[in-house]
Each structure stands twice: as C-alpha cells, then as structure tokens.
Amino acid sequence: MEKLEHIGIAVKNLNEANKVFATLLGKPHYKIEEVASEGVRTSFFDVGGLKIELLEATRADSPVAKFIEKRGEGIHHLAFAVDNLEACMADVSEKGFRLLADKPKDGADNKRIVFLHPKSTSGVLVEMCEEKK
Ligand code: CMX
Numbered sequence: 001m002e003k004l005e006h007i008g009i010a011v012k013n014l015n016e017a018n019k020v021f022a023t024l025l026g027k028p029h030y031k032i033e034e035v036a037s038e039g040v041r042t043s044f045f046d047v048g049g050l051k052i053e054l055l056e057a058t059r060a061d062s063p064v065a066k067f068i069e070k071r072g073e074g075i076h077h078l079a080f081a082v083d084n085l086e087a088c089m090a091d092v093s094e095k096g097f098r099l100l101a102d103k104p105k106d107g108a109d110n111k112r113i114v115f116l117h118p119k120s121t122s123g124v125l126v127e128m129c130e131e132k133k
Contacts, residue, residue: 001080001088005129006044006051006109010064010076014056017073018043021052029054033108040064042108053079053108077115079127085112088128092116104130 011017014032022028022045029043039062045052055076057065067076082088085104093099098117107113111129118125 001082001128003081004050004078005081006053006079007075008053008055008077008079008125008127009074010067011054011056011073012068014041014043014054017054017056021045021054025052031109034058035106035108037105038062038064038107040108044109051109077125077127079113079129082128082130085114085128085130089114092128097121106132 009017018029025045025047027045029045032041032043034041036058039057039059041056041058043054045054055064057068059065064076089099089104098120100115100117104112104114107127107129110132112132113127113129116126116128
C-alpha cells in the first residue's frame with residue numbers, strides 16, 4: 001500500500017454534509033460524482049493531499065444505505081493507493097485477507113477499486129485503489 005488515498009464517510013444527505021465539511025475544512029468540495037454500479041453519489045474534499053469522500057446512497061440496496069441503516073452515519077472505509085492492483089489483490093489474498101470481488105471495478109475519481117471484507121481487517125472496510133492509466 002503506497003499511501004492513504006482517501007477516507008470514505010457515509011452520509012444521509014450529501015448536500016447537507018457538503019455544507020458541514022466545507023464549514024469544518026474551510027474549503028468547498030472539488031467534485032461530485034455518481035458511481036451507479038456502487039449505488040452512491042460522492043463528493044470529494046482535498047485536505048493536504050488526503051481526500052475525504054462523502055458517500056450518499058442512491059438506492060435502497062446500496063452498501064452505503066445498508067451501512068447507515070445498521071450503524072448510522074460515519075466513517076465507512078479507508079482507501080489505500082496501490083501501483084499494481086492485480087498484484088496487490090493476489091498478495092493480500094495469499095496473506096489470508098478476504099477480497100470482496102474477483103476483479104477490480106470502476107470507482108469514483110478515475111480509480112479502479114477492490115474492497116477487502118471488514119471481518120478480515122479488524123472491523124475496517126479497506127479499499128485498494130489504482131489510478132486509471
Ligand atoms: N465497515 C465496517 N464493518 C462493516 C461495514 C463497513 N463499512 N459494512 C458492513 N460492516 C459489517 C456489518 O456491520 C457486519 O458486522 P456484524 O456481522 O458484526 O453485524 C459485517 O460487516 C458483515 O456484514 P454483512 O451483513 O455480511 O454484509 P453487508 O451486507 O453489511 O455488506 C460489505 C458488508 C462490506 C460486504 C458490503 O458493504 C460491501 O461489499 N462493500 C464494498 C462495496 C462498497 O462499500 N461500496 C460503496 C462505496 C463505493 C465507493 O467508494 O465508490
């Protein structure tokens with residue numbers, strides 16, 4: 001893992017949460033993007049190179065909708081940047097971590113992404129992401 005790339009935060013209402021984080025951080029979000037395959041609308045804030053990704057569910061069966069229903073709003077995942085996603089998938093799998101997909105999916109912010117099951121990572125949902133070339 002090269003660096004912590006972003007922290008994902010599940011929110012009920014993206015517009016309201018954008019205002020809260022803009023006030024807190026002293027700057028507005030720099031983009032809003034919908035990821036239809038994940039059932040989320042996202043916004044991004046840059047904090048010294050680390051990104052905060054706010055996540056709002058766009059449908060009832062979205063992982064973010066389920067998360068909020070069960071646990072309420074809050075930190076949803078940590079995303080680490082990697083150089084070679086397929087090699088990292090093979091590596092973490094060999095080390096016993098549970099991948100949530102066989103193949104990378106397209107994520108927000110020009111990334112290919114794969115998640116690890118939180119039960120294999122001390123209760124934290126971990127994303128590995130690679131910038132699309
Ligand atoms: N962080 C930590 N634990 C989590 C979690 C999260 N984000 N989401 C669920 N869990 C916990 C559940 O609370 C549950 O714990 P208990 O058994 O102790 O109650 C456990 O993980 C397993 O839950 P589950 O019912 O088996 O599975 P879910 O249907 O809740 O799905 C997960 C959990 C992680 C497999 C699913 O959310 C998933 O596949 N996530 C990856 C995709 C994703 O999150 N996409 C949205 C973001 C997309 C983006 O960033 O672009």
